[in-house]
Amino acid sequence: MAAILGMAAIGAWAVMTDRIGYVVTQGVSMNPVYYQNDLVFVVKADSYQVGQIAAYHGKSPGQRVLHRIIGGSGSSGFVMRGDNNESTDLLTPTTEEMIGRAVLRVPHGSIWLKPLLGPSGIGMLTFLVISGSAMTARTRRDIPRGRRKKRVKAMSSGQTGSWASAAAVYKAVERLSPMLRAAAATAASLLLLALVLGVLGWMKPVAERKAAARTPAQSITYAYSAKVPLSAAYDGTTARSPDPIFRRLADRVTVNARYDGPAGTFTLTATLTNGTGWHTSQTLVKTTAFTATRFDATVPLDLAALVARADEATAAIGSGPKGQVAVGLVAQVTSPGLNNLVAPLQLVVSPVQLSPGQGAKFVTETDTTAPDLVVAREITVFGHSLLTASQARSYAFLALLGAVVIAALVLFAALRKLPVRTRAEIERRYPQLLVHVEPMASPPGKPVVNVDNFPALVRLSERYGQMILTWRRPEADDFVVRDEGITYRYRVPLDGEPTLQNVELIDQSAAGKHRTEASPVS
Template sequence: MAAILGMAAIGAWAVTTERISYVTTHGVSMNPVYYQGDLVFVVKANSYHVGQIVAYHGDVPGQRVLHRIIGGSGSAGFAMKGDNNESVDPLTPTTEEMIGRAVLHVPHGGIWLKPLLSPTGLGMFSFLIFTGGATAARTRREIPRGRRKKKVKAMSSGQSGSWATATAVLKAVERLSPPLRAAAAVAAVLTVLALASGVLGWMKPVVEQQAAASTPSQSITYSYSAKVPKSAAYDGTTVGPPDPIFRKLAERATLNARYEGPAGAFALTATLTNGTGWHTTQTLVSKTFFSGTRFDATVPLDFPALVARADDASRAIGAAPSGAVMVVLNARVESVGLGSLTAPLQLAVSPLQANITSGSNLTTKAGATAAAEVTVARKIKIFGLSLMTASKARSNAILLLIGAIVIAAVVLFAALRRMPVRTRAEIERRYPQLLVHVEPMASPPGKPVVSVDNFPALVKLAERYGQMILTWRRPDADDFVVRDEGITYRYRVPLDEPTLHNVEMINRPSSGAHREPADSPVF
């Protein structure tokens, strides 16, 4: 009993921790090792090696791939391939991403398992478990062929048939030891959980279509301004985009980069080049974290200083200074869950002017995509709480059902051994070594006759006194007798009323028997 309960505890632990799972094969990728419809149980391991057949999650939600490891490592990812495939799998799962390695193969097991674990199959199994109808055929009363009329009469009784059997099974379970009753309760609970998991897992497909959340909009917009004296070159005293800045009128400008969107971190750099292959990058705004939906960065642009830096580099490499420089501005924003948004802007600075190059955009936008449907693994929710995926519910239904069947079979076997015997055939099948068939005989004169309420009590008496059980047939009953020290102990099975007898064991005659008059004959 301890082993059974231990197995149940181990099974519950394996299910909840996902240490044991299963795969139903489809296709021909693993021929000739596995074929279509096979059932393969897998166990999660701490490490895997080349040559093992393992299961891992595919790129489709709920999909499980069962292929062989042909290379790679657990940290970098294994190379996988079906034995009957020519190409290697595109996915390279790591040790943490593995479902488990194959340990048990049931040919065509997935074919019969699918209808068994459908909501209808699980419902039928639960009905049989709780009503005891599955044992009706085994425990029905056997009546001789010559007594068909009495058989019809017996079957019309309210205590006959499957209901009587169910009642007998339940009573037998009640008389089991506390550990066996606990095991029966565990089997019932596992069956209910398997039924619930099976219904929730199979009532809909393992995947479903959901509307993908729209990506929040993001934008980075550049602007610049420079103060210039009043002249014929400009209409005013301030220059802004897209007008060029003539250096004779303004050698400095103010650059502004404005970000709008979710909070994150902002950085701004400038890369200088002079056409000789030389380049350098300067940090204008170091990485700055911000909250809110807007961030502004303002930096000064000193054109003579930028040109001087490029000319110094030209002289250092032996090239003639050009007095010009190309400035590539690059603003970068990193937001949680959205990745990075970069916005480049090219600014050409020549001895005459500083202006934005052709093709450069002052505004860079991202996000604001329309909501679309995506395929995701269907999750089972109760009162808004997400419990597990439908694929996991199906796995749990199978494992819980297997555990319930194993425990229920053990408990049912123990209960059947303690069920009352109701016919001669049952008694002869269960206690053939104690029976001696004799001709009908009368009880000794002047000796008492004790009627025993149940046959197991008569067996206890026979074993106590070291006697065999004498038996013979009467027109209306079957008699079973034990004689010792002048007392006759009798158990009688009527042929016309197949009633159930109490199965309580007795340790002394007074607890399970009653005396009859001494002159009562036994035939």
Template sequence: MAAILGMAAIGAWAIMTERIGYVVTQGVSMNPVYYQGDLVFVMKADSYHVGQIVAYHGKSPGQRVLHRIIGGNGSTGFVTKGDNNESIDLLNPTTDEMIGRAVLHVPHGGIWLKPLLGPSGIGMLSFLVISGASATARTRRDIPRGRRKKKVRAMSGGQSGSWATAAAVLKAIERLSPALRVAAAISAVLLVLALTLGILGWMKPLSVTQATKAAPAQSITYSYTATVPKSAAYDGTTVRSPDPIFRKLANRANLTARYKGPAGAFTLTATLSNDIGWHTTLTLVKKTTFTGDTFDATVPLDFADLVARSDAASEAAGAGRKSQVLVDLNAAVTSAGLSDLAAPLQIGVDTFRMAAATDTKYTTEAAKTAGAEVVTQREITIFGHSLMTASQARSDAVLLLIGAVAIAAVILFAALRRLPLRTRAEIERRYPNLLVQVEPMASPPGKPVVNVDNFPALVRLSEKYGQMILTWRRPDADDFIVRDEGITYRYRVPLEGESTLQNVDFINRTTSGPHRHEAPTQAS
């Protein structure tokens, strides 16, 4: 029982961690090792080497390639090739991209696996597991031909023989040990999961065609303003981009970068440089997360300070004062699911004025992309949450079904062994070493005869008192008895298929202590 539960736990772990998978071969690329329709189980490994046959995901959704490694390594990618192919594969899967290496080959296994995993095949398997059809066949084989019709009529009682057998199997399962009941629960859970994943995986194709949405509009626009006194140089007292700012009238300006588009994170930097090759980068706006569809960042520009930085660097390098500096502004926005948007702007500052470079674009927009149709693997979702791909659902359904059927077969075998023994043939087959054929004998006068309700109870009495089970045939029944110090314990199998003797619940008392004065009796 521990082994069964351990196997179930190992199988569940292997499925959940994707340590085990399978491939149904197609084509002739691996002849003569594998042929069309073969079933190959693969197991994920920590490393692979040249010469191994491995499986990996192909280009098409749900495609699995099963070829041999002929070169390469796990970090940069293996070189693979079909044994019957002349050219190598185009893809070079790494160790992490491998599904696994071949560990078990079932010739033509994929031919019967395909219909078995269809909706009708899965339904038939579940019916066979639940109904216990094999129990019916075994019971019918053990009943002699002359008594079969009477047996069926006696068991029917208004319902079909298959229902009676199913009821008997269920009663036998109820008498199983707690460990087997736990195994039965595990088998039922695995079967339900296999049916669910099988239906979800096979109800639609592996791949779907989806239309991608067009990327939303994004833009960053620069502008600057400065306040100047009234003069002939300007029409008013405010200078706005793209007009130059004459430093004699204004030595400061406010720079604004406006973003429009989906929410994200904004940064603004400025790189200062001059003609001797000096440069330095300043962070004007640190990374700032924002919500909404617009964001404005305004920073002051001190022209005298920018020129002073450039002159100090030139004098330190021995080039003298240059009094001219280039300012390369770069605003960047990062939004989830979209490409980063960067907007450059170059302005020049000298002793005379501040102005943007020629042909400068004050507005930068993200590239507009139209919606397109792409083929992707179909996802299985519940309440909007993606669980797995349809390909993975099919693989898991197969492994879960195999596990459920294996555990159910063991439980069914145990249940069948606990079914009541109704014929001499069944008893002789199961307990040949305890039986002794004797001539019919009468019960000792004045000694009680106790009728037990099932043969296993008689076996336990035989083992308890160290007695063989005596048996003989009567015209109307087969008798099996155990005698102990004057008390006769009897189990009778009537030929009519229906017991007319009184069934006594006796074994619970006899197996735990003295019994002679507590046992109900019946005249021989």
């Protein structure tokens, strides 16, 4: 028992420290080595080699990929590929990221593993282990009505059949040593734990989809305007974006960049280019911190000055267009906990006008609609996360295995304490002590001690170094031990119920018989 419990403890340590794991194969990527629904056990190793089949965690929570190592190294990452795949895996796990290498395959093992570890399977095993001893009751033989009246019942009429056997097992457990009783309590606790973890682990899939947290809305909006004289070119005295600004009417433009969203810092820069590869940058608004949910930045643009700066570069280069320049505005907002928001806007200044560049975007905003996330399902109690569903399944299997091992040991010890009731049980348990003889009468004038249980007769046999003589009578089976003129007898009637008499001394003589009561033999 100590050896088995030690092995169970080692197994518990191996599973809880992820030294041992299992993979249920899906698909055909490892044909013909593994097939659909195979159960493969893996053991974590300190190093792996090319050619070995190993498992690693996939992209989805709870996913385990079992493929062959075809290249790479443990430090930079192994190159993995299924034997039936043409392409290699996208992930390159390192030694630390490996679950383990394959050591044992159970063909189609998941077919019985899933129902065994499901809530119904664990519940059924719990019921069978707890009530299994009640199934050992033997169907009693039919006996004549007259003889049945002579039988002395060992239990009350309400404790017959399986209930009587269950009560006998319970009493046998009570007679066990404190260590075995503690083991029985441990087995019951592990069965309950396996049932709870099995229900929690298998009631839903190991992964679940959760809506990603919506990020706060952010936007940057550009606008430009210019004061123009009243003319046929415009309907009023102000020209606004996205209409062109004709330089003959206005050569100064006001640009406004408005930000809406969480507080942070704001920066606005401009980059001048002329199509030759030349460029220069100017800071229009230095990095400015703000605390409100809106920030406005308004800057003037002198179109003549910008064109003059580009013409100077063209003259220095010796080639390039004159009288025009492209102005690239870039506004950037940095908010704590959010990605930087960058909004570009291209303006083209020609000798005739200022106009937006091709595909110019005046409004830039963040996308607040995030796709659902696939995360490992967690088991929570009162808002506190205890473990994932995948871990619950593994621990349920471990608890069930430990409970079955311990319960089997306790049940075996309890059954050895059960009283034997039939000749078949006695012959099966104590064949080395029995000697079958013809029926014989007790010696005249010698006492006969009726023993109320067979183990007591066995102890008398061992104490006196005598074999147990046995024979059959029409009404019962007799088992006797003779020593120093005393006959110790245990009698089993043919209906299978042992007699529960007090010890009686029978003095047989030629003149007659008389009976004297004595204390029981234990």
